[in-house]
Amino acid sequence: MRFQPTDEQKALRDGMRALLARRFDAGALRAAVAAPGPDRELWRELGAAGFFALRLPEAEGGVGLGLPEAVLVFEEAGRALLTGPLLATHLAATDVPGAADGRTVVARADGGLVEWLAEADVVTGDASGAVPLRSVDPLTPLHRVPEAVSGPPDPVAVLLTAAEQLGTATRVCELAVQHARTRIQFGRPIGAFQAVKHLCAEMLVRAETARAAVYAAAVTADPLDIAAARLLADEAAVAGSRDCLQVHGGMGFTWEAEVHLHLKRSWVRSQRAGGVTESEEMLAAELLG
């Protein structure tokens, strides 16, 4: 049993992290808040790097990798707060021409919401009657579909969303720790106080528990493992972002600090694929099985 990522998988993850550090740094994130994009040039670069075609067979021009690799790159995207309908375009790689190489930006109706509808070239699913709403997340334009009929959630969509949440959970823990190490009050770094350090410890515990669940679900592809991963990852991202905000004190409440962007994005992702209720009911039903 070698549960940890292999050297090849680590190289893929590091490559993705390097690409995003180069092309979607703190400055780009700030610029995106004013003009969300998506950045078409970056989109094509992601396509060239195989982000969308990752799971397509090589015979169809894809990279020929599996869910574990997809989870690792989506985790990086979540970590960097990368903008745009990443999941919708990735899921459309087989069916929508141009999605696989990043030429086509694809949105996807999911339950009562569509992310990036106006900016996309193609929309999959039924988005009829969609009306724009003033999105709580400045980096995710949203439409509401009032009459939406939602089918059973796509397990791959649930898993990759959980991977993005895991990226957020990891990132906000790092941000909180950085701040707690450097912010001085009462003559010492606030991270020396147990009230603060215990918040950080709990953030790590939630993130690492979620990591084990998400990676295992990527290996088994079992819908119940995926449902479990989703619950753990949502909790780790949302509660982690809240704690990160708290550790940042007054700065955490500002538009300037990036903390609120992580929290708001984690709220958006929590709404995907039937929300947490669907996953809880699935896991409850299994207990009687």
Added chain:
Amino acid sequence: MDLSYTPEEEDFRARLREWLAKVLPGLPPKPRPEDWPGRRAYDLGWQRALHDAGYADVHWDASPTVRLIFLEETERAGAPYVGANFVGLLHAGPTIAAEGTEEQRARWLAPILRGDEVWCQGFSEPDAGSDLAALRTRAWRDGDDYVVSGAKIWTSHAEVADWCELLVRTDPAAPRHQGITWLAMPMDAPGITVRPLRTLAGSAEFAEVFLDEVRVPVANRVGAENDGWRVTMVTLSFERGTAFVGEVVACRRVLGELARAAHANGGWDDPVLRRRLGRLNAEFRALWRLTQWNVSEAEGRGVPGTGGSVFKLRYSHARQELYDAAAAVLGPDALDLDRPWVLDRLSSLSYTIAAGTSQIQRNIVAERILGLPKGP
């Protein structure tokens, strides 16, 4: 990323299953909790059976993955717990194996593995709990003996133990971590008084051990004088990777039983209760995966990682949540000690305290993993 086992590991699992199926029906009935001699005989008998079948040293010599399989399968089959063999197999034994002389290993290790001798642990004191290095039990040299006086607490199986792994202060003038010595104390030595300690669950799982000028031969010292802190720390994390494998398997079984009980008594129709159980299903699935993650990491590095603290924090809380959910399923019956899960709910309250409180574990996670500064 891979969750599959090797053919050798699967073969180990298959043979173990076969052996358990053969041997478990012939076990004597479980002794009552207050029957200490009966419990000692039962637990040692099980260790002897493991020894004779070639499984005695699975905690010591097997790979972390094989240990995981062993603990998973024995729990699934309903085999006895490690019980009175715990300290011998998981603390004192590994310490002696790592730090003892050849004579000491020859004297003490085989009886642990064969199920001949029981060990208990004399570490904590009334004034040295989370702050273990504050321990004050004194030992003076007198010829070939140490003379030991003081008090220990939270000692399980003290009533029936043959040996106690004891931490004593041999140099009160030295910095606190540097004046401590590790001794193997024979429990039949004159001057030892064992007083059972009743827990909030009503049972006497622990004891206080009072030491009044107890003579312990110098030959029973493991490691150098005043080097006992290091000697202890070498193996304190020994079992962390797999310590709770059996319990996670057991919790998942209890969760299924809870769901069926709720289904039978109508509680299942309450979506809040149902989803609470669904969430616990996610929780214990994740804890199982975290166990596999930690085992796989230990496999790669040869030593357990810091993942043990992360796991313990999450698990001890989850276990309490599980039995609180059991109370929600039981309704008014949750107040009846004769109902299933009610005593387990009481016992679960120790999990966020024993073997390092959750507060101490959070300090460990924050300081050793996250690198935050030590507190004022």
